[in-house]
Amino acid sequence: MTWRAANTRLRRLEAEAIYIMRETVAEFAKPVMLYSIGKDSGVMLHIARKAFAPGKLPFPLLHVDTTWKFREMIAFRDAIVAQLGVDLLVHVNEDGRARGVSPFASGSAMHTQVMKTEGLRQALDKWKFDVAFGGARRDEEKSRAKERIFSHRSASHGWDPRHQRPELWRLFNTRIKPGESMRVFPLSDWTELDVWDYIRLEDIPVVPLYFAKERPVVKRDGTLIMVDDDRMPLLSGETPRMMRVRFRTLGCYPLTGAVPSDADTLDAIIAEMRGSSTSERQGRVIDRDESGSMEKKKREGYF
Amino acid sequence: MDSLAPSTSSAAPANAAIANEAATRPALRLITCGSVDDGKSTLIGRLLYEQNLIFDDHLESLERDSKKHGTTGADIDFALLLDGLEAEREQGITIDVAYRYFSTPRRAFIVADTPGHEQYTRNMATGASNADLAVLLVDARKGLLKQTRRHAIIVSLLGIRHVVLAVNKIDLVGFDQTVFDEIASAFRTFAAGLNFKHIEAIPISARHGDNISARSLHTPWYDGPHLLDHLETVDVGDDRAGKPFRMPVQWVNRPSSDFRGFCGPVSSGSVKAGDAVVLLPSGKATTVRSVIGPGEDDAARAGDQVTITLDDEIDVARGDMFVAPRARPQVADQFAAHLVWMSDDSLLPGRTYLLKSGHSTVTATVTELRHRIDVGTLSKLAAKTLTLNEVGVCNLSTARPIVFDAYADNRDTGAFILIDRYSNETVAAGMIDFALRRATNIYHHDHTVTKAVRVSLMRHKPAVLWFTGLSGSGKSTIANLVEVALNARGVHTMLLDGDNIRHGLNKDLGFTEADRVENIRRIGEVAKLMAESGLIVLCSFISPFVDERLMVRELLGDGEFIEVFVDTPLEECIARDPKGLYRRALAGEIKNFTGVDQAYEAPENAELHLRTDRKPAEVLANEVIEEIVRRNIL
Ligand SMILES: Nc1nc2c(ncn2[C@@H]2O[C@H](COP(=O)(O)OP(=O)(O)O)[C@@H](O)[C@H]2O)c(=O)[nH]1
Numbered sequence: 001m002t003w004r005a006a007n008t009r010l011r012r013l014e015a016e017a018i019y020i021m022r023e024t025v026a027e028f029a030k031p032v033m034l035y036s037i038g039k040d041s042g043v044m045l046h047i048a049r050k051a052f053a054p055g056k057l058p059f060p061l062l063h064v065d066t067t068w069k070f071r072e073m074i075a076f077r078d079a080i081v082a083q084l085g086v087d088l089l090v091h092v093n094e095d096g097r098a099r100g101v102s103p104f105a106s107g108s109a110m111h112t113q114v115m116k117t118e119g120l121r122q123a124l125d126k127w128k129f130d131v132a133f134g135g136a137r138r139d140e141e142k143s144r145a146k147e148r149i150f151s152h153r154s155a156s157h158g159w160d161p162r163h164q165r166p167e168l169w170r171l172f173n174t175r176i177k178p179g180e181s182m183r184v185f186p187l188s189d190w191t192e193l194d195v196w197d198y199i200r201l202e203d204i205p206v207v208p209l210y211f212a213k214e215r216p217v218v219k220r221d222g223t224l225i226m227v228d229d230d231r232m233p234l235l236s237g238e239t240p241r242m243m244r245v246r247f248r249t250l251g252c253y254p255l256t257g258a259v260p261s262d263a264d265t266l267d268a269i270i271a272e273m274r275g276s277s278t279s280e281r282q283g284r285v286i287d288r289d290e291s292g293s294m295e296k297k298k299r300e301g302y303f
Numbered sequence: 304m305d306s307l308a309p310s311t312s313s314a315a316p317a318n319a320a321i322a323n324e325a326a327t328r329p330a331l332r333l334i335t336c337g338s339v340d341d342g343k344s345t346l347i348g349r350l351l352y353e354q355n356l357i358f359d360d361h362l363e364s365l366e367r368d369s370k371k372h373g374t375t376g377a378d379i380d381f382a383l384l385l386d387g388l389e390a391e392r393e394q395g396i397t398i399d400v401a402y403r404y405f406s407t408p409r410r411a412f413i414v415a416d417t418p419g420h421e422q423y424t425r426n427m428a429t430g431a432s433n434a435d436l437a438v439l440l441v442d443a444r445k446g447l448l449k450q451t452r453r454h455a456i457i458v459s460l461l462g463i464r465h466v467v468l469a470v471n472k473i474d475l476v477g478f479d480q481t482v483f484d485e486i487a488s489a490f491r492t493f494a495a496g497l498n499f500k501h502i503e504a505i506p507i508s509a510r511h512g513d514n515i516s517a518r519s520l521h522t523p524w525y526d527g528p529h530l531l532d533h534l535e536t537v538d539v540g541d542d543r544a545g546k547p548f549r550m551p552v553q554w555v556n557r558p559s560s561d562f563r564g565f566c567g568p569v570s571s572g573s574v575k576a577g578d579a580v581v582l583l584p585s586g587k588a589t590t591v592r593s594v595i596g597p598g599e600d601d602a603a604r605a606g607d608q609v610t611i612t613l614d615d616e617i618d619v620a621r622g623d624m625f626v627a628p629r630a631r632p633q634v635a636d637q638f639a640a641h642l643v644w645m646s647d648d649s650l651l652p653g654r655t656y657l658l659k660s661g662h663s664t665v666t667a668t669v670t671e672l673r674h675r676i677d678v679g680t681l682s683k684l685a686a687k688t689l690t691l692n693e694v695g696v697c698n699l700s701t702a703r704p705i706v707f708d709a710y711a712d713n714r715d716t717g718a719f720i721l722i723d724r725y726s727n728e729t730v731a732a733g734m735i736d737f738a739l740r741r742a743t744n745i746y747h748h749d750h751t752v753t754k755a756v757r758v759s760l761m762r763h764k765p766a767v768l769w770f771t772g773l774s775g776s777g778k779s780t781i782a783n784l785v786e787v788a789l790n791a792r793g794v795h796t797m798l799l800d801g802d803n804i805r806h807g808l809n810k811d812l813g814f815t816e817a818d819r820v821e822n823i824r825r826i827g828e829v830a831k832l833m834a835e836s837g838l839i840v841l842c843s844f845i846s847p848f849v850d851e852r853l854m855v856r857e858l859l860g861d862g863e864f865i866e867v868f869v870d871t872p873l874e875e876c877i878a879r880d881p882k883g884l885y886r887r888a889l890a891g892e893i894k895n896f897t898g899v900d901q902a903y904e905a906p907e908n909a910e911l912h913l914r915t916d917r918k919p920a921e922v923l924a925n926e927v928i929e930e931i932v933r934r935n936i937l
Contacts, residue, residue, distance in 0.1 A: 009411055011607075012329040015568075018596075018608040022554040022566050026621055026662065050596060051566075051608075055558025138402045145401040165729045166429040166645055170568075171659050171720045175727040189330075189413055191404045197326070 010198050017044070017186035018051040019170065020149060021133065024184050025058050027174040028131040034120075035061035035088070037073045038250045039206050040135030040187060042080075043195055046204045047186065048133075049084070060087035062132070064123055066115035067092060068103060068252035070228050076207045091123035103254040104233055111252070121157050124181065131174075131182045139191045149188045155179035192248075193273055200266045209247045210269065212261040216240035223257035329606070330404075330411035331534065334430040334463070336454040337440030342471045346440065346509035347414055348381025350531065351405055353516045381509075400430045409535040424457060424678065424692035425645040428732050431461035432718070435539040438467045438530075443476045443506070447489050449679045455490075456678045459497035460641060460694065460734070462714050465539050466494070468504040469530065473522065474511055480524040496681065498711075500540070503533050543605035547630030548572030548580065549708070549716050551661035552623045556610055564595065564610040565619050567662070570715040572627060573604035574611065581628045582619060583706045588628060590614040622663030624706045624716070632716060635738035636704040637670070642697050644689035646723065646730035651688065651820040652697075655854045656730065660705055660719035666857070667721070671698040688817050689731075698739060710734035725849045725904075757837045763794050764936045765834040767859055768927065770843040771852060771906060772869030773898050774884055775876035777915045777923075781869060782843040784924035789839060794937065797833050799826060800843040814895040820851055827855035834863055839936070847903045862934065867927060868909035873898050875916055 024031055033048060035041045048057055063077060081088045093101075096114040103111045124132060138144050148164050150172045165173050176182060187195070199206060217224045218238045225232075227240045232254060234240075245258035246269075263272045337343045403414040415430035417423065431437065437458040441451055458466065468490050476482045487504035494502060505514055506522050507530060513519035516531040528536070553567040574580070578591045594601050595610040603609040611625070626632055644650055650669060658667035675686035675695045689695045710717030721731040758765060768785065770778040779800055789796050805812075809825055812818040823846050833840045846852055856864040876898065877885045888896035895901045906912075911930055913923045931937055 007326055008328050009326050009330060015606060015608040019553070019568055022608075023662075026554040052556065052558075053595070053610075054562060054564075055556055139404045145403065166425060166732070168429055168432040168720055168729070168732045169714065169718045170433075171718060173659065173720060173722055173727070173729045175657075175722060177727065189402070189404070191406070191411075193406070 017047045020186040021051045030129050031059040031131045032062045032129040033133040035063050037077045044135045062089045064119045065092050070253045093119035137190050151183045153181045196270050212246040212264045214242045228253040324409045325411045330413045332413045332434045333436040334415040334434040335438045338450040341440040341442045342509040345381045400426050428643045436465040437463050440469050443473045453678045464500040466502045470506045473506040474508040478521040543571040546571035548627040550625040553662045566610045569607050571605050575602035580625045583624050584634045587617045632708045633738040634704050636701045637739040639736045641734045643732045644693050649688045649690045653820045653824045657722040666702040669697045670700045754835045761837045766936045767830045767840045768865050770867045771846045773876045775879045776869045776871035778843040778869045780920050782841045785927045796839045798841045823851040831858045847897045849904045866909040867911045868906045871915045
């Protein structure tokens, strides 16, 4: 039983995630898994394949593409999908694209609202999914600490923190009325370090942007932004410099801060994390305003 | 495909990667309980802080928030780390369960933080349902409060066996040993009546850090462990692996015709290829051919999620349970259980709820509320209902037998939740005590003259026409016209209304919500018997609740229940007031009067919706006749 003993903590987390996924598939008519290409999505996808083996995944993946993701993320996404033979749906908020919404022209808040939050709502409505898996963890942010594993959403995708169902034992109340939906978070009880430890244990591929490398960056409002393509307008006096950096979370490149780092292997990343004194969300431009901001976004239907 | 290269450039074997002790044990799940201001949030914040587990950016926003909302003057207010939702934070209270994660080299922890307000029993039960250990906080200045006892009782009820009594704010009583000793011994005396295995009392100061993660110099008289030391080393005895095998079937995996696997958690015991097992409730015996996942050794034990395949092709469905043949759980449709009520709508004995246990969901009713439990004193109180945050002992009856163990023996297979069928809210947490035997003695006799045979003598099919609406809406007028018309066509009918039911069969019932539910249940059963005899039954009752109308609908065969919503605006009913009842209700002389001080839940999908303000009663009665003709009942 050494297989289990040395990694009991991770195996228990894995088992719980499998349980949550199977419960969802058994109880809902049309599930989908939100695939954001990041490490949490990677772990979620990996566990889902275990949960439903030897069969195929009984649901597609959905990527809500804001059109501002790092190019390496999209390349990675397409390679993974091809390699694993999973179904991927990609949705872009075409209305937002036509209106020219972008992090630079519209500001981070508007861009996220339109391209991500509204985009997600559109996609869920378009394909009529009644449940969507998300890779969010409770340790990410304060308002998530109270999030349920099965989180009920109104027909307009709103989240009402005062009317959440109590979650007792592992007996999930999965009942919804027509038009309503659930968001399900199989990694609720994982920490950031658990995710990395598990990636190492199971040798799960992740986007290379997580590893340190020389990359062209500019420093803006104290954040290191990577110049990923020529859509990024440089301010006067700004010239991209090559710096050895990596990313702790991945999102839209203009909204994702890089950290200076030499960690270019998983072991180095994990060692760096254990000694780290900042949280992963620190690099996210969208959260920085007020600690209540995530909660506002969630009420509006952000994941 | 460059990006898919394995991400580890060092070739370290996976297992060696995590060398620390924390990796080898599952996280300890604990719940913290205390009254408001006992210092729960401060305590957890302090634990994180002392482990250097607060990130700089969090600390920064904490310092900012402390100035804005804090209660500690210039010091950091650790309590703010744990509060999450804006509104709560503004009010300075925590109103829900929040989860926190931290880990030391020796152990990982998942902390459920629950609020201390009296009305939040619901949240405590929720947090406790998944916890192995409880930290009960007491303010050293106040000693044991009714709240503390309440928390201890709930924690014990939910099956937690390990408790830490954290006597906090010991700094404010001058680190006085006698204060600590008195509180600790009072608690031990009280807790002797509960089901705890181990109680550890520790004097602490959350705010100043005494005995939190190091022994305090201020309490030289205390020779026990500091809090973190105890949490890191306590053995919460996960003894599930040593209990009889249970595996509820969660999902049937049939990707192709040549694979059929049954997925689910191993709730207790263990399983390996070749094991003889029994499937319940069918009782079929079979043999495990293979155990897939999690390991490679064709075996699994409590806590694992597995897929098993069988040697033979027996019928297996979600909700069934594989069990050890010689130590089987109970199978019954009547049982006694403890309920913690979690909804603003009180328990209505007789109402049908959905009961989810394991992976099966069945309809269920509380047939008898034996008593309520005062969770401050454990005394038994007579009760007709349970309201939010109340705990009671009940008998329940389910539509189909379910498979379970006593909650005391197995928290996974002995627990259930009740769900309201209309709102979908989770209304109660249940813990099964034992099966009731009496259900098994009533056998259904197979009679020769069946419903079909009886119906064949009639020239029409049986049906129940259910007229619902406000008092004075015109139900009885229309029902009467319909019955006259049916009678004229030679149809065998019966009319049930308040006059013939309330004065006889149901004369013991009043108009409280609970009595109204029972009233409709009995009428439903009577209407069903009459329909079985072949009659068309006209029922004219206000029947204000969706759930009860649904209950009657489900008693009857497909297409036999025809709900007729007699829709008259309330103002119109009040204006008509044929019996002077609204006048008296509005004057407060009659309580629980529908439309006045009790809600009427209008049907959303009635077979017929009659608007009495638009057409005369004769026309509407004719519409009812047309509808039953259209449905081929006549
Ligand atoms: N002197 C002293 N004050 C404390 C201690 N623990 C908590 N407090 C204070 O008691 C108040 C309530 O604490 P809080 O953690 O918010 O209580 P909660 O409602 O149980 O979460 C705050 O002002 C704390 O600073 C302690 O050990 N000693």
